[in-house]
Amino acid sequence: MSARILLTGKNGQIGAELETLLPRLGETAALDRQHLDLAKPEQIRRAIREVQPQLIVNAAAYTAVDQAETNQAAARAVNADALAVIAEEAKKIGAAIIHYSTDYVFDGTKTSPYDETDPPNPLGVYGKTKLAGEQAIRDAGVPHLIFRTAWVYATRGRNFLLTVLRLASQREELRVVRDQVGAPTWCREIARATTSILERFARSPRAFSVSDYTGTYHMTAGGVASWHDFAQAILDEVSGAPPNIPWLESATGGRPLLARRIVPITTSEYPTPARRPPYSVLSNARLTQTFGVELPDWRVQLHSAFTSA
Numbered sequence: 001m002s003a004r005i006l007l008t009g010k011n012g013q014i015g016a017e018l019e020t021l022l023p024r025l026g027e028t029a030a031l032d033r034q035h036l037d038l039a040k041p042e043q044i045r046r047a048i049r050e051v052q053p054q055l056i057v058n059a060a061a062y063t064a065v066d067q068a069e070t071n072q073a074a075a076r077a078v079n080a081d082a083l084a085v086i087a088e089e090a091k092k093i094g095a096a097i098i099h100y101s102t103d104y105v106f107d108g109t110k111t112s113p114y115d116e117t118d119p120p121n122p123l124g125v126y127g128k129t130k131l132a133g134e135q136a137i138r139d140a141g142v143p144h145l146i147f148r149t150a151w152v153y154a155t156r157g158r159n160f161l162l163t164v165l166r167l168a169s170q171r172e173e174l175r176v177v178r179d180q181v182g183a184p185t186w187c188r189e190i191a192r193a194t195t196s197i198l199e200r201f202a203r204s205p206r207a208f209s210v211s212d213y214t215g216t217y218h219m220t221a222g223g224v225a226s227w228h229d230f231a232q233a234i235l236d237e238v239s240g241a242p243p244n245i246p247w248l249e250s251a252t253g254g255r256p257l258l259a260r261r262i263v264p265i266t267t268s269e270y271p272t273p274a275r276r277p278p279y280s281v282l283s284n285a286r287l288t289q290t291f292g293v294e295l296p297d298w299r300v301q302l303h304s305a306f307t308s309a
Helices: 013-024 041-051 072-093 125-140 160-168 187-202 227-239 246-252 285-291 298-307
Strands: 004-008 027-031 055-058 096-102 144-149 173-177 215-218 261-265
Touching: 004 013, 004 041, 013 027, 013 187, 027 041, 041 072, 055 072, 072 096, 072 125, 096 125, 096 187, 125 144, 144 187, 160 173, 160 227, 160 246, 173 227, 187 285, 187 298, 215 285, 227 261, 227 298
Parallel strands: 004 027, 004 055, 055 096, 096 144, 144 215, 173 261
Antiparallel strands: none
């Protein structure tokens, strides 16, 4: 009998990519918010008890960073409390958990890449609730792999890539922050890396027994960029992109790009309700050493997003 996988957040950036890849590893029940709302514990319990998965892949999250500052209860319910319920139910049936966390668990005061042993110190509600979710999994003592990623984008949904393209089709000048740095990471590469790692466990006699590898790993693109760098690279890719890319036409409304200048500004010139870590570069050394997985450089990933179907 095929191993059973429960995927949450199938309509999200990472979840949508995982929905196409996970079935190669086992029978996958992929649920969206309509069928599994992580803010409702009874729905979590019912889904897990009905599917009886060997592996739970949680790709759902409350990701509205600024709104979380004023909607703390909702952020905590999805990012923290739900993980305690998932972990509790997983432990009852002997399931393992794959969970995605964030660079926002750090305060960004380092000047060299963060590794998994660096002490977290989140600046805002979003980061605090994501950290609490991580801890809930650890406290439950359930086998797990927590993948921290950063600056995630997709060719669907709401993210920096699509925002830049929309604004560039409306304005001649864009003003973009230059004093926050990280590694823009395409959701498809996260899904590919995750699936690659899981393939080794799927082939084992006890499907998805990750106990020997339980822990936290950083999973981001290679290289470093500021938001300004990322925005400039996006416009550079458009100039050489193949014609008639459906998602690109959707992002721009079919309009040509008007933007001629991308002006670098400081964080203080673009205040937001939630504070962002100024340095969000994560070290992927542990991921590579443990699983032999290394995500491509961020520029390579961005180019792939424009040239892949």
